[in-house]
Amino acid sequence: RYEPLLSEKDTTRVEIGGAGDGGDESGDDDSPLPDELTRDSLELPALSEPELARHYTRLSQMNYGVESGPYPLGSCTMKYNPSFTEDVAADPNGAVHPDRDDATVEGSLELQYRLQDYLGRIGGMDAVTLQPPAGAAGELTGILIAKAYHEAHGNDRSEVIIPASAHGTNFASAAMAGYDVVELPSGDDGRVDLDALDAAVGEDTAALMLTNPNTVGLFERDIETIAEMVHDAGGLLYYDGANLNALLGRARPGDMGFDIMHYNVHKTFATPHGGGGPGAGPVGVVAELADYLPRPHVRESDAGYELYDPESSIGKLHGFHGNWLVLVKAYAYIARLGDAGLRDASAKAVLNANYLGSQLDYDIPYGPFHHEFAASTGEQDAADVAKRMLDYGVHPPTTKWPEMVPEAMLTEPTEVESRETLDDLARAFNAAAGEDDATLADAPHATTARRIDQVSAARTPRLSWRALDDE
Amino acid sequence: RYEPLLSEKDTTRVEIGGAGDGGDESGDDDSPLPDELTRDSLELPALSEPELARHYTRLSQMNYGVESGPYPLGSCTMKYNPSFTEDVAADPNGAVHPDRDDATVEGSLELQYRLQDYLGRIGGMDAVTLQPPAGAAGELTGILIAKAYHEAHGNDRSEVIIPASAHGTNFASAAMAGYDVVELPSGDDGRVDLDALDAAVGEDTAALMLTNPNTVGLFERDIETIAEMVHDAGGLLYYDGANLNALLGRARPGDMGFDIMHYNVHKTFATPHGGGGPGAGPVGVVAELADYLPRPHVRESDAGYELYDPESSIGKLHGFHGNWLVLVKAYAYIARLGDAGLRDASAKAVLNANYLGSQLDYDIPYGPFHHEFAASTGEQDAADVAKRMLDYGVHPPTTKWPEMVPEAMLTEPTEVESRETLDDLARAFNAAAGEDDATLADAPHATTARRIDQVSAARTPRLSWRALDDE
Amino acid sequence: MSGTPFAPHTPAETRAMLDEVGAESEADLFDIPDGVGFDGVFDIAPRTEREIRHEVAEMLSRNDDLVEFMGRGHYDHYVPSPVDHLADRSEFLTSYTQYQPEITQGFLQVLFEYQSMLVELTGLGVANCSMYDSATALAEAARLADRVRSASGSTVLVPDSLRDGKRAVLDNYVTGSDLTVAEYPTSEGTADVDALADLADAETVLVYAENPTVRGCIEERLTDIGALADENEALFCLGTDLLALSLLQEPASVGADVVVGSAGALGMPTSYGMGLGIFATREDYLRQVPGRLVGASEDGRGNRAYTLTLQTREQHIRKERATSNICTNQAWVALRTAMHVAHLGPDGMVDLAEDCVRYARDLAHRIDEVGGLQAPVDDRHHFREFVVSTDQPAPAVAGDLAEEGYAVHVVGEHEIQLCVTETNVGAVDGLVAALAEVGP
Amino acid sequence: MSGTPFAPHTPAETRAMLDEVGAESEADLFDIPDGVGFDGVFDIAPRTEREIRHEVAEMLSRNDDLVEFMGRGHYDHYVPSPVDHLADRSEFLTSYTQYQPEITQGFLQVLFEYQSMLVELTGLGVANCSMYDSATALAEAARLADRVRSASGSTVLVPDSLRDGKRAVLDNYVTGSDLTVAEYPTSEGTADVDALADLADAETVLVYAENPTVRGCIEERLTDIGALADENEALFCLGTDLLALSLLQEPASVGADVVVGSAGALGMPTSYGMGLGIFATREDYLRQVPGRLVGASEDGRGNRAYTLTLQTREQHIRKERATSNICTNQAWVALRTAMHVAHLGPDGMVDLAEDCVRYARDLAHRIDEVGGLQAPVDDRHHFREFVVSTDQPAPAVAGDLAEEGYAVHVVGEHEIQLCVTETNVGAVDGLVAALAEVGP
Secondary structure, eight states: OOOOOHHHHOEEEEEOOSSOOSOOOSOSSSOSSOGGGBOSEEEEEOOOHHHHHHHHHHHHHTSOOTTTSOOOBTTTOOOOOOHHHHHHHTOGGGOOOTTSOGGGBHHHHHHHHHHHHHHHHHHTOSEEEOOOSSHHHHHHHHHHHHHHHHHHTTOOOOEEEEETTSOHHHHHHHHHTTOEEEEEOBOTTSSBOHHHHHHHOSTTEEEEEEESSOTTSBOOTTHHHHHHHHHHTTOEEEEEETTGGGTTTTBOHHHHTOSEEEEOHHHHTOOOOTTTOOOOOOEEEOGGGGGGSOSSEEEEOSSSEEEEOOTTOOOOSSSSSOOHHHHHHHHHHHHHHHHHHHHHHHHHHHHHHHHHHHTOSSBOOSOSBSSOEEEEOTTSOHHHHHHHHHTTTSOOOEESOSTTSTTEEEEOOOTTOOHHHHHHHHHHHHHHHTOOHHHHHHOOOSSSSOOBOHHHHHHSOOOSHHHHHTO | OOOOOHHHHOEEEEEOOSSOOSOOOSOSSSOSSOGGGBOSEEEEEOOOHHHHHHHHHHHHHTBOOTTTSOOOBTTTOOOOOOTHHHHHHTOGGGOOOTTSOGGGBHHHHHHHHHHHHHHHHHHTOSEEEOOOSSHHHHHHHHHHHHHHHHHHTTOOOOEEEEETTSOHHHHHHHHHTTOEEEEEOBOTTSSBOHHHHHHHOSTTEEEEEEESSOTTSBOOTTHHHHHHHHHHTTOEEEEEETTGGGTTTTBOHHHHTOSEEEEOHHHHTOOOOTTTOOOOOOEEEOGGGGGGSOSSEEEEOSSSEEEEOOTTOOOOSSSSSOOHHHHHHHHHHHHHHHHHHHHHHHHHHHHHHHHHHHTOSSBOOSOSBSSOEEEEOTTSOHHHHHHHHHTTTSOOOEESOSTTSTTEEEEOOOTTOOHHHHHHHHHHHHHHHTOOHHHHHHOOOSSSSOOBOHHHHHHSOOOSHHHHHTO | OOSOTTOOOOHHHHHHHHHHHTOSSTGGGOOOOGGGBOOSOOOOOOOOHHHHHHHHHHHHTTBOOOEEOOOTTOOOOOOOHHHHHHHTSHHHHTOOOOSSGGGBHHHHHHHHHHHHHHHHHHOOSEEOSOBSOHHHHHHHHHHHHHHHHTTTOOEEEEETTOOHHHHHHHHHHTTTSSOEEEEEOEETTEEOHHHHHHHOOTTEEEEEEESSOTTSBOOSOHHHHHHHHHHTTOEEEEEEEHHHHHHBOOGGGGTOSEEEEEOTTTTSOOBTTBOOEEEEEOGGGGGGOOSOOEEEEEBTTSOEEEEEOOGGGSHHHHGGGSSOOOOSOOHHHHHHHHHHHHHHHHHHHHHHHHHHHHHHHHHHHHHHTSTTEESOSSSSOBSSEEEEEESSOHHHHHHHHHHHTEEOEEEETTEEEEEOOTTTGGGHHHHHHHHHHHOO | OOSOTTOOOOHHHHHHHHHHHTOSSTGGGOOOOGGGBOOSOOOOOOOOHHHHHHHHHHHHTTBOOOEEOOOTTOOOOOOOHHHHHHHTSHHHHTOOOOSSGGGOHHHHHHHHHHHHHHHHHHOOSEEOSOBSOHHHHHHHHHHHHHHHHTTTOOEEEEETTOOHHHHHHHHHHTTTSSOEEEEEOEETTEEOHHHHHHHOOTTEEEEEEESSOTTSBOOSOHHHHHHHHHHTTOEEEEEEEHHHHHHBOOGGGGTOSEEEEEOTTTTSOOBTTBOOEEEEEOGGGGGGOOSOOEEEEEBTTSOEEEEEOOGGGSHHHHGGGSSOOOOSOOHHHHHHHHHHHHHHHHHHHHHHHHHHHHHHHHHHHHHHTSTTEESOSSSSOBSSEEEEEESSOHHHHHHHHHHHTEEOEEEETTEEEEEOOTTTGGGHHHHHHHHHHHOO
8 A cells, every 4th residue: 555645646836926026015916025035936746635635544544543453652651532632622712822911811821720730739749830842841841940949059060860761851851951961770670779879869969850650660669768868969859750640649749759740741641642742741840949930830810810920930941832732632631530530540551551461471570560561572572573563453562662671562551451452462462472583573564564674764864755856 | 354343342231220219309329210111221332432432443444435535436426525514514503403493593594595595596496495304305305396286286197207217216206205107218319218208298297307417427408398398298397416516507407497406415515425324405496386395494584584384385304404514514515616616516527527438448338428427347247347446446436327328337536536546547447347257256355345245135134233143 | 716626627637638538628528508508607706615614603603592401302412522533534424325335344334333222222123224314214114104004004193292393294205105194192291092092993004102202201101002003903103212212111112113213312413403313123024124224244255244235125226116215314423323322331321311311300390399380291200301381471481581591492372391401401500590580 | 430431441340350460459559658659639520521621611711802913923824624634533643653664654654745845845955843833943953053063163143033932942942052142133123134244253153033034024135144154154044934935035045054933834723822843954964953854765565665764863762962852742733734735735825925925015004004003114025914113002002902802912112013814814904993093
């Protein structure tokens, strides 16, 4: 099955300008600008609406989504995205310009305020900003808040400590904020090694960034001790919210001693991932850090709600107010579940991970795990096993990460899968377990596209149809 | 690829009643009805929303729609259905109860009035009812109007004349109204045989039902003579609007002498076919017949618009006001195209049919045709050829009908197809032309489901999952 | 824009295609005699998508924004969002009738599941893919009775309270047959079974009753009515709706031969009456069923597959001897209805149905406490709706209520009818207050 | 409802699964020390779909219903309906980043086409899959300049009229580098190129200019700015938007090294500022590009196939040495934008862009005729928007206009700014009348 590029179907080159002199005010069809201010021509695909509808329909059918089947990508929390949240977000009354006077968008402010409040309760945080447009942006926000806090307190701290098993964004975000990254090796039990932490932490420590449960699903049992060590050294504790779906209603970062956290609403709160985005990465902080939040922030006022600039605000992380539509969907999802639903979501997410883990023929080195686990394919190449799983009509887990597990298959089924689906997944895993390397290396066999050559893609980058034409 | 039935996934049996006495008014969870008024239990599928979303998503992917590819079903006018018409129809302000006092639904009445007006102009008719919920219902409406007209004029007429090549619904609708059907053989040129008509028409003739262009795409050149013959005999002329897409802005049934017509808005005006429906079959009549239209009818009033019962109304063809959502979509489509667009739609529909016809290796016995043509597969079985076309990823035409063409492939590409798509279609046709009977009889080979056994389906009807369970 | 935005032809492509078919111009392709050609204008201005959305929104905003407490055969239940999103997938929405089952297994399976749900709900062996609405379904039931019972008589008995819409459609559908329609009396909102017993005789081919009835009453003597029909060798046709079926007596258990009614209460918003007609019957009458049927079969590899079946009943094959003229039906609405039923599940169906009994009971109780109003008028259990009597003229009460923002039915000089479901139960306080103001 | 409606587990299934994993209860599965366990409540009541739809609709209806004549980097263009319907297909909407390209060819191809459209529009060789918005795209451009020009200096020059939102984001993104941001003056709404020439020096690593500028002016000396950057071995970064790109000077032709800006003007409604950042640059800097890139390759059968490529630039591989921390991006918005561009086609793009010049020109002309108002303030050609000076205090004028139903920008003590596109051009008569009332 092959769908031609739009450019291979039909393109038109439009010539621009010619007659106009820029002073023409007759409203006719001549170019309204002098030629020197315009481009000469524009060539783009030109297709009718029916042709476009078929193009995109066919392409969609060549794509796997959460409604296609299980999507157990570890650390990605690929939940079902309730369609009613789309309807809620589509409300035309929410489609306002971001520069509107805040007194004229009381409804939008109220929704934001309520979501700030919900997130604060769920995370045990005192204040929450909704502005960061993604998890990584949330991390940068949080680290900038830590930096501003330290600077305001006359502390010149240069290091951020991050476990080796952390998400890559942690490292990159800390570096973007100008920090040196101190990488913390995992202990034998897969958790933070307190001795290593003790060695790393000190007066240069601006913050420790931690995911809990960590990226193999283990709860950092020593979190209270960890928090004490970091705080005693004058550092702050940052919580990476990627794995929050494990803990809803069971534990809160704020209660564990974290000072700053981000929420991945496109994970925990079921907003769709959209093929890579948009997400949203709200950041919660303890009261002491509230004055550093990005501006503007929403608060209650006499008249209802208003925007204001926190006193020591770090500034902005988005040109406007972040990813509004995503935030509305998150609000709707949280409202749908409520206390009991949120708590149940985590319970079922953890149950599903444990059940699936129990059905696999592969070793799972670390436990007890919560919402996700890292199985090891041992002698087999995890990436090949994943490709082979495609032949069974399921999406494979995250592979070869984190590195603490050799040939890792980081698997997070989420709460939405049924036992039957988990059994299907287990069958797909286990079928690959017995196969020879040649079969695996050649997989997948049953997909529209066979194994794709990554090396030539990178060696000879062809990143546009113009690049293809030039060949 | 197989998707289990809902019943094969999970069902629950709910027991009903028990505690309730019917007099319970405490609002608790007990059954609010006495047991003797309720069923004992109910067993139905019980699945979570994510499971349902996947079920229906997968089933949709096992279905071919207009956005999947060309759909040249002759006589069905499978146009692209513009998605904006869905948005227009989804307006919650249009979601009113059908019994609302007409003074409180002025907006709904205005839309209906405008659509009546548009359809009248397009068909050359003086008054239009929107009530019939489908083309066949429109036919019955029209024939009942003819019957009421004749009865009101003291004419006891018992026959409706219908060409042999007409749609099956024409025969069935006339019969439902109590008429004897007089079938008119086609002339050698594929059109109405005037001699045969002359022999058939007479004082028993209530009406002649005619499609123009007819079901092999030929315009009935003698339509003026035909109309004169029928009118002279005291009969009425009924126009089956199934093929109206051939004539928009080029000819109007009213101008040809037709007294009554129906419109298939799900054909000509691009409302989606929905896997078999809903459609809508508005009926237009000349002024003399306007008093017979179904009740209620929309007209202008001092205050705006109102419902009224036409003086000699035939009554009703739908419990309420017909298929509202479909009518809104038709209104939006007509408004989008306007005069020039409607005229162009027919021009391109006819051009596409002629172009496609010119590319086929099969004989097309009758012409010049307009928006559709009937190719003959000659020695090959037309149904087998159609099955083989499925292997080329296209939807085949209507087969083995009308019977005046042996092994007919009645083909109507509509205006929405591009030359490239028509060439693809022609390739699919022509590829089958050279193939042996065994290959054809075994086709399709590349589809999810292979050739389906129709005989056993009819011989051993299994029409529900309960029937499957009982086996 | 000089043409339709939905055709892809550039002028150059049009020219090339005309050349290919040997025509000078598009006009040359039309074989229309001069006398009947049209060269006038419709005077319909083309508008953009945006303009039309604005125009229709503007038009429909002129409907008064009233909270509706209306029913009488057309009900408002909340349609879960996934129904909209999944049913709008173009593979479903834009497909045709499944004449090529090999590439339309998806829709066929949905329709098979829809039929199966009706079989479960009615207890009858066969359900078709859909009729237009409950009125046409009833009319087709009468025609079925005519075919299977024509030797014995020609009378169809319907309640005197039958909605005009149903009666008028029934009259039109039997106009070509020998059937005559007669009414039997009702009392306290349900069938007067004793009177019905007097009327039913050997001439009777069909007895029609409803549960709930048009006044919202739950019929208590269905078994007696079924027996009466049976004694007279008439078919017993029961009119109902999908939600009522989930809670009230199973039709098969009371002797129903045909079940008709509205399915549109589930799956569709209140679209000015657009809906879906249920049609289910005993397997005995399978070959007399109107409309489309989907059956299970096998494909060439022995896998289960679905297909339209028993098409020899239908108009495109049997022409004037078909069981009905129906062709285009309400398949997409059936798909939506099946999705809604599946989304509710049996628990959700029964819970909602029981709520509809409670809502009506509780609202009637509250209204009855208002001086000058009596509710329910009928001494019956009610489903969703009931009749209220007022001391004031009912049209004036309804008019006053409209001023207050509520739409209700006027069903008698001093009777209004109210329907309450999960979609308007939140507004009952306001309604009761308004009624207390204007009703007594 | 005692749990999430989006998990399928019945109590019996839960029990069976617990047994399978050897746990007594769900609580046993949580390995949480007592000290940090949470057994409180959030006090968030669960609501039904229907209730939440009603609740949010109610909340958002409290936004004042104003016709917006607003722009300054965020624009309202009509998004054709097929964009909504096609982008909402769940295979697109609910998919993740394409880590398994064999089953995500559809989205990859869409992103490849999006990148290709940007290459056509900018004339540059490389475009990424998306940044969050124009502000973060500009900030990433500065960081790219830092990487490729760090040997030569550390100054980023931006116009003094730069939106606060962009400036504030830029400041945060360069906080970890040695870059300093300095402003150059603007005059008549565009760059003061002579002053810029005085400021640009060997320390300069990036010169940023916008076309159109934040005041809606079309920059007339882009080539000079590009040359200035070039002379100082600085990168020339041009900020613009997709529609402007279709008509105004091609960035590559004026020497742009990086193009950033907003694509969200096409593909998205005005979602309170949610959008999509363009990022395109010369192929020279390919390996320094932030964010995701889709490349063409082949599959095992030799068929063309698409895949994410050059991932070694990215955080999940390169960690703290990545070109950016971006992971989740705006892919689905890019998909919508590509669909909108494809729907317009080149003719539609240019027509709409030309209309945006005419609309602004004509509206300014009409306003200028009102006594007490001058428009446009800047002696430039304008794109969509322009500044108006009033004799009255601008905030008061804006407040009065809001009373009349119009939302505008206040950009100075006596300056307001107006933006006009196809979506509000129908309301200009009212706006002009209101302005004539409140402005002078």
